Amino acid sequence: MTDVAALKRRMGRVGVWNSTLGGESASFEREAAAEVERLGYGTLWVGESPQGKEALVHSALLLGATQRMMVATGIASIWARDAIAASNGANALAEAFDGRFVLGLGVSHAPAVSARGHDYRRPVSAMSTYLDAMDGAKYGGPLPEPAPRLLAALRTKMLELSARRAQGAHPYFVPVEHTARARAVLGPDPILAPEQTVVLDTDPERARRTARRFMSLYLALPNYVNNLRDLGWSDEDFAGGGSDALVDAIVAWGEPEKIIERVRAHLDAGADHVCIQPLADTPRDALEHLRVLAASDAVSS
Template sequence: MPNNQTVDLAAVKQRIGKVGVWLSLLGQESAERSRRAAATIEELGYGALWIAELLGGKESLVNSAILLTGTERLVVATGIANIYARDAAAAVSGANALAEASGGRFVLGLGVSHAPLVAPRGHDYGKPVETMRTYLDAMDKAPYDAPLPEPPARVLAALRTRMLRLAAERAQGAHTYFVTPEHTARAREILGPGSLLVPEQAVVLSTGPDRARAIARDYMAFYLKLPNYLNSLREMGWTDDDFAGGGSDALVDAIVAWGDPETIAGRVRAHHEAGADHVCVQPLARDLDECSDHLHQLAPVLLA
C-alpha cells in the first residue's frame, strides 16, 4: 500500500463485525450461484465472507470480485490468497483495485500455503517466515498509481510465534485456521492488543456424536497430513497419538464444534473471550444448499 496511507483498523472491525463465514465451496461453483450464496450470507447478517484459494479452483482475487458484485455491504476476504500464486506487485494492484471498486469491502488475507500445494504450481517451498517477509517487502515497494481512497487491510495466515509476530509487525493482524480457543488466547498474547485476530471455526450442526465426529474426521484428514498444522498442534500440547486414526475424540472435539446451535455459539464465544475480534464459521456441509440451511439455523444465536 502507499506509504502515505494507513488502514483504519477500527473501521475494518466495524465492517466485518464479530462473526463471519468461511467457505471453500465458492471456488468451485458458477459465478451466478456464488453470488446468490454471498447475497444470502449478507441477508442473514454475517459481516464477512472468507474464501479459500484451491488448486484447480477459481483465482482468489477474481473470485472476490465476483462475490463483491453480488453484494452491497458484505466484506469479502481471502482466507487465504497463496503468495506463490501471484507476485507481490500483482497482489498489491489486485487488492487495491478491489478495495477501491467495493468501497472498502475487501480484506487481503495472505499465506505461504503448504509444500504439497505449492510444488504443483512449479515453485520450491521456501522457509515460511522468511518467504513471507520478502514478499511483504516487495509489496511495500510496489507502485500503484490508480485511485485508492482507502487501502485494504491485510492479514497473514499465522499459527506459530514467528509468523504471528510478523503479522503484528507487517500487517493488520492474523487469520488463524484449524485452531482452538486456547490457540486464540496464545495468538492474542503474541499479537498484542492492537492487531486484528480472526480465527476460523469449523462446525457440524448435529447432536449425534458418531455422525458429527465422522463428518469432522473426514474434514480433518487432509489437514492432519500437513506439517504446518501438525507442528502448531504439537506446540499446543497435542501428540502423535491424537493425530492417529483420523484424530482422537479429544482433538476432533477441540477442532470442530458440533452440536445444536447454542453449543456451537458457545464455541464461538470462547474464541471471542480468548481475544478474537472476528470468528469465521465454516459449516462442514455437503453442498451450498446444506451450508445455507446451517447458516440460517446458526444466525439467530451467532448474530444476536
C-alpha cells in the first residue's frame, strides 16, 4: 500500500509541468532536469504524444539525471502500451529510482488515440478495465513498493475512479473552481495535483495573446470544453481562443507575485500539489522563468 501522506510530502507543494522537453536532445533534458531539481521544485511532469518520446523511457532519462526530485507522467496514455507493460515499466522505475516515479495515466483524446490506430471508447469504462488488468499483472522483480498512480481526471466519474483505484487525480487545463469541486469529489485523502499554465508578462494584450495560442488547441478538444461547461462557461467564452475571463481563469499571467497568488489559490481550494507550466518561446526561456519564480518564493508557497 502506498503511504499517500508520505507521497504528498515527496512530491512537494509545487512542481513543473513541461510539454517541450521531449522535443529536445537527451543531453539538454538532463541539464534541464538537474536545474529544475536545483531550483527546489518537488516534481517534474512530462507529457506523451504520438510524435514524442515514450513516456516511461522519457521518465527514466529524467530520473537518471536527478537525485531527489520526483518525476511524473502527465500523462501516459492507456492506448500507448498495454496494462501489463505499464504496470511492469512503472514498477521497474519505482524500484530503480528509490520510489521517485509517479505514473500519471489518462485516456487521452480521440485524435491522439486515432493516430495510434485505436478507437476511442467510453473513457471511464476503458480506464477501469485498464486498471483491472494492471492490478492483475504479476511483477517478478524486486519491488519495495509499487509505483503510485494518478489519473487524469476532470469530471465526476473519473474523479471518483481516481479516489477508488489510484492515489489521486491530475487535472489539466482547469481554473481554481475546478480544484475546489475536485477536492469535494475526491474526499480529503487522495492526492489532487492540478496543472497551472503561467505567462510571465505584465502586458495584458501580449500575455493574453500568448495564452490564446496555447488555449486554442485545448478548446478544440471536447473533454476540456465539456468540463468547462460543467463549471458554467459558455460558447461565447470558447470562441477565438477564449474570452478574456476564461483566459485569465486558465492561465495566470503577470508579475511573479500574481503567479504565486494563483498557486496559493489552488492550494487553498484543496490542491496538494500544483505543477506550473511556463509558456515561453524556447525551453531555455522556460527554464529562466522557473528561475524567476523560484527566486520569488513560488516554490515554497
